[in-house]
Amino acid sequence: MGPDETHGSTALLTDHYELTMLASSLSDGTASRPCVFEVFARRLPDGRRYGVVAGTNRLLDAIGDFRFTDREITQLASTAVVDDATLDWLAEYRFRGDIDGYAEGELYFPGSPILTVRATFAEGVVLETLALSVLNHDSAIASAAARMSSAAHGRPIIEMGGRRTHEYAAVAAARAAYLAGFATTSNLEAGRRYGIPTGGTVAHAFMLLHDTEEDAFRAQVAKMGADTTLLVDTYDITQGIETAVRVAGPELGAIRIDSGDVGVLARKAREQLDSLGARDTRIVVSGDLDEHAIAALRAEPADAYGVGTSLVTGSGAPTAGMVYKLVEVDGRPVAKRSENKASRGGQKAALRRHKPTGTALEEVVYPCAAPPEPGEYDRLLHLPLMRGGEPVENLPTLDDARALLRRRLVSLPWEGLKLSRGEPAIPTVFP
Amino acid sequence: MGPDETHGSTALLTDHYELTMLASSLSDGTASRPCVFEVFARRLPDGRRYGVVAGTNRLLDAIGDFRFTDREITQLASTAVVDDATLDWLAEYRFRGDIDGYAEGELYFPGSPILTVRATFAEGVVLETLALSVLNHDSAIASAAARMSSAAHGRPIIEMGGRRTHEYAAVAAARAAYLAGFATTSNLEAGRRYGIPTGGTVAHAFMLLHDTEEDAFRAQVAKMGADTTLLVDTYDITQGIETAVRVAGPELGAIRIDSGDVGVLARKAREQLDSLGARDTRIVVSGDLDEHAIAALRAEPADAYGVGTSLVTGSGAPTAGMVYKLVEVDGRPVAKRSENKASRGGQKAALRRHKPTGTALEEVVYPCAAPPEPGEYDRLLHLPLMRGGEPVENLPTLDDARALLRRRLVSLPWEGLKLSRGEPAIPTVFP
Incomplete structure (x- = not known):
């Protein structure tokens, strides 16, 4: 208290x-x-x-x-x-x-x-x-978050909006999102104050820091294990997924797609992952999602959603x-x-x-x-x-x-x- | 620091x-x-x-x-x-x-x-x-506030939005509003941290606390002097203005109108104040104002604006x-x-x-x-x-x-x- x-x-x-x-x-x-x-x-x-x-x-x-x-x-x-x-x-x-x-x-x-x-x-x-x-x-x-949780229909949502709102409003927003059914938050202070599970892996900066995408994937897998989430859309997504599975093996935990038409890309990614034997590798999508975008993804093979701006701004x-x-x-x-x-x-x-x-x-x-x-x-x-x-x-x-x-x-x-x-x-x- | x-x-x-x-x-x-x-x-x-x-x-x-x-x-x-x-x-x-x-x-x-x-x-x-x-x-x-300041065309704006946003975002919002030309803030912590002038007089609760409007005005004028701002729209505005000038005298500092069609009401209030000899009494208007509402009031005899929700939410x-x-x-x-x-x-x-x-x-x-x-x-x-x-x-x-x-x-x-x-x-x- x-x-x-x-x-x-x-x-x-x-x-x-x-x-x-x-x-x-x-x-x-x-x-x-x-x-x-x-x-x-x-x-x-x-x-x-x-x-x-x-x-x-x-x-x-x-x-x-x-x-x-x-x-x-x-x-x-x-x-x-x-x-x-x-x-x-x-x-x-x-x-x-x-x-x-x-x-x-x-x-x-x-x-x-x-x-x-x-x-x-x-x-x-x-x-x-x-x-x-x-x-x-x-x-x-919380009122906006509840609509997103309903739209997600049981698929987990990751709260990642702290950077789009005041630094302390961010902590309270993570709490309200968790109250309304979100699975985890990116916000470390919300983890400390409220015991909310926190999560996250890498941003595009980590990919760009390395000389090649493969170098970045290798560094991440070496540190976090194959059960991590690899960010595959820095350069070419198809190539990224191929490299990701080659580096991590078919036991790769998840891939994340943060740009483009994530519905179409998720479907293509699912097919590619399956064809590479990575049938249990999950697909995380993010990038300007709100409750309507989440609802529109219901038929797509997206396994988890990352939500930022729309959450912390109450989605309008x-x-x-x-x-x-x-x-x-x-x-x-x-x-x-x-x-x-x-x-x-x-x-x-x-x-x-x-x-x-x-x-x-x-x-x-x-x-x-x-x-x-x-x-x-x-x-x-x-x-x-x-x-x-x-x-x-x-x-x-x-x-x-x-x-x-x-x-x-x-x-x-x-x-x-x-x-x-x-x-x-x-x-x-x-x- | x-x-x-x-x-x-x-x-x-x-x-x-x-x-x-x-x-x-x-x-x-x-x-x-x-x-x-x-x-x-x-x-x-x-x-x-x-x-x-x-x-x-x-x-x-x-x-x-x-x-x-x-x-x-x-x-x-x-x-x-x-x-x-x-x-x-x-x-x-x-x-x-x-x-x-x-x-x-x-x-x-x-x-x-x-x-x-x-x-x-x-x-x-x-x-x-x-x-x-x-x-x-x-x-x-600050970007929203600057538009409001432009619209106000030199008339002062009072920031009063703290209650509509996270309690610490409120402090930063008051700072950003001041940066963008607002005259004062209601937020006391913004006064302490940043030296921004704070201001405020009474809410409707103070009026309702008293047995009559006149009692409330008398209490306020006794405490704050005639140069205060009396809130005249709790019951009947015309009656409120009449009572306000009777209690405070024509040296009354200002009246505030917080509801209704504030443009029309400001015009009628100006006429009434002038007819009562309170020619220097200013008119403060508030209540869901944004930059567009402020601009629409340019031709009206409103001397200052109170802005809350639209400021702290970045006006969209x-x-x-x-x-x-x-x-x-x-x-x-x-x-x-x-x-x-x-x-x-x-x-x-x-x-x-x-x-x-x-x-x-x-x-x-x-x-x-x-x-x-x-x-x-x-x-x-x-x-x-x-x-x-x-x-x-x-x-x-x-x-x-x-x-x-x-x-x-x-x-x-x-x-x-x-x-x-x-x-x-x-x-x-x-x-």
């Missing part, structure tokens, strides 16, 4: 206005009003049929590290962000409220109350930016668009005037209704003050996550989240897994 | 295969071959007319912190990523090579050699992932698509076979040709072995950035980069600043 960034404190990963709101509310006494804040997405990214909750455990860790040490206080004082009374309050800050929410790996839909924070205004408002940063990023990546939806809204003050529902935004005041929870077969029917988002009678096939969606500022015991792990999402995707109506643009897989109802 | 993340080491922000390539090359002796690696983008994001280099100074810092301490070595050993000989080599690693490149804030075009790394294969290859993560992220954000282009390619080994140009990718071997540099008026004409990317005769209006684009692994003295600062970009945008042909999709503003030529 150890923090790594910012010498242990996450407190300045925060918008200036959270602290000026705090200062004003401390002055007029409203800071101590009991409040409920809710995280939800008004809509799914354009045409998406479901979202995947991710980042919850990262957020709980980050809340534990949300402390204003001397360094933070000095910075705020020197830039006059807030007055001394507010600085004194911040120096003592730790979150002591309660948090409920959807499990990591759970599906969400428009209006799903993904996270509910109960605390004084002061304690809750300062967490807004951090909560949204973590959940918006990780959920966007790089943020989940979640908001953190004050919904209750002193037990009274509150909401901004709203013409076309769905703003509903009051503390809410949710359950998902299912057919007897287990297929999801609808997301019911209800006021906690008036819960519906749960039916036989309904599933309550809120878990306790923090009590009195402490994470609850036995929080679901990353592996739990991965397993949960796998089960939940099976519960979607079949149209819900279509990659084409459409409506949310199930409607959200507000009784 | 102090690192904050990962207890000071950036070494595991790296793809697994960089280290397996290293291991194989150490085994066969090719690791020590002198090499040149080049960072460039094959193309600009779809329809963009220029790119902005950003992240260089962040990268130089991160390279200084690229060390394999006990923690990294233990992790790599326990997961058997590489053998003991390679671990011994890594434990001693520090970069000792030379780096040249474009200044931060410089424009770039397809094929521009943004960064050139000269080192042994071993020393250079391990930096690939980190270099690309930093440059791809920061340049994507969240990554710059730069690659880090081995272009020279032992003095010989090398390049992958390529059908439609522009892969040119050999160490290169660049100059930009201009008309006598100062308008840019073309980007000339030439082999260092055969430099062209620079003309009177040509500008050489490579600066020394590192020598022997140490940053050169007097590196341009963030403020230098901000000033440079402002000058460079003026040098573009006028079509280059159009927001519509088009070709790169100037062609890249390879003599």
Whole structure:
């Protein structure tokens, strides 16, 4: 659970206005009003049929590290962000409220109350930016990754997008991809922090470093054994495969093709490998793959996919668009005037209704003050996550989240897994 | 220059295969071959007319912190990523090579050699992932931000997108936005790390916390003075403005409108403010603005813009698509076979040709072995950035980069600043 960034404190990963709101509310006494804040997405990214909750455990860790040490206080004082009374309050800050929410790996839909924070205004408002940063990023990546995993239909996907996003976003993206079913990541820090299996062999640079392709293959096989993956598309692919099998023998683990029309090339490669007796040599394809490209490769003899850019950029939806809204003050529902935004005041929870077969029917988002009678096939969606500022015991792990999402995707109506643009897989109802 | 993340080491922000390539090359002796690696983008994001280099100074810092301490070595050993000989080599690693490149804030075009790394294969290859993560992220954000700054036509833009991206990407995004001309950021950590001015007042939560809008305005004005920005769109905007001026007086600093058709609302608000005698009260608009929305507001009385999601997601282009390619080994140009990718071997540099008026004409990317005769209006684009692994003295600062970009945008042909999709503003030529 150890923090790594910012010498242990996450407190300045925060918008200036959270602290000026705090200062004003401390002055007029409203800071101590009991409040409920809710995280939800008004809509799914354009045409998406479901979202995947991710980042919850990262957020709980980050809340534990949300402390204003001397360094933070000095910075705020020197830039006059807030007055001394507010600085004194911040120096003592730790979150002591309660948090409920959807499990990591759970599906969400428009209006799903993904996270509910109960605390004084002061304690809750300062967490807004951090909560949204973590959940918006990780959920966007996991939501895209789940579509890729579905498209891959059981074939493994290797996450290799770290170079296309911020160096620390890369680590979180690898985690979200693993949650959503990816097999491995290239990112070594994700391996260290989260125990995700890492993998990789060589890039074209290694091929070009050597005087000949054969020299490079020999060096790699000498070091990593014949069960490695040889990159065969640096010069001529047919020649590359011939050389690869000659150097490694028919027990060659895999070849990788990273350019060109990888579907056509995979088919030709399979034929050539078979003709060379390398029937068990696998074919890994990579190079600008997204969920649509993966789906298009289903009939081709590609055994594994490497995915980079499209994963870390959320495949067109790089943020989940979640908001953190004050919904209750002193037990009274509150909401901004709203013409076309769905703003509903009051503390809410949710359950998902299912057919007897287990297929999801609808997301019911209800006021906690008036819960519906749960039916036989309904599933309550809120878990306790923090009590009195402490994470609850036995929080679901990353592996739990991965397993949960796998089960939940099976519960979607079949149209819900279509990659084409459409409506949310199930409607959200507000009784 | 102090690192904050990962207890000071950036070494595991790296793809697994960089280290397996290293291991194989150490085994066969090719690791020590002198090499040149080049960072460039094959193309600009779809329809963009220029790119902005950003992240260089962040990268130089991160390279200084690229060390394999006990923690990294233990992790790599326990997961058997590489053998003991390679671990011994890594434990001693520090970069000792030379780096040249474009200044931060410089424009770039397809094929521009943004960064050139000269080192042994071993020393250079391990930096690939980190270099690309930093440059791809920061340049994507700065490139989008520059378009927004152009569209704003001198009106200030407030960066407020941190909640829509990974919590540390948010800090780098605020830096890139400032480089590209934004006035302030909401991100407090960006204020601490980079000295960027931060700002903010209140969110709707502060309004809803109070029993009435007037109570909220009074609390805010009592704390922050009349020169603050009051958020007037929580309930009814006309009523909100009336109350705001009544509470703060005509010396009210600004109002903010965060929803609805902000152009129409700004016009009506201006009339109302003027009629109330608040002629100097400014109007800040926010809410899903991008460069196109900003441009559309040019004729409206909006005095400042708040921009969030579109900034941190690169306004449709969240990554710059730069690659880090081995272009020279032992003095010989090398390049992958390529059908439609522009892969040119050999160490290169660049100059930009201009008309006598100062308008840019073309980007000339030439082999260092055969430099062209620079003309009177040509500008050489490579600066020394590192020598022997140490940053050169007097590196341009963030403020230098901000000033440079402002000058460079003026040098573009006028079509280059159009927001519509088009070709790169100037062609890249390879003599």
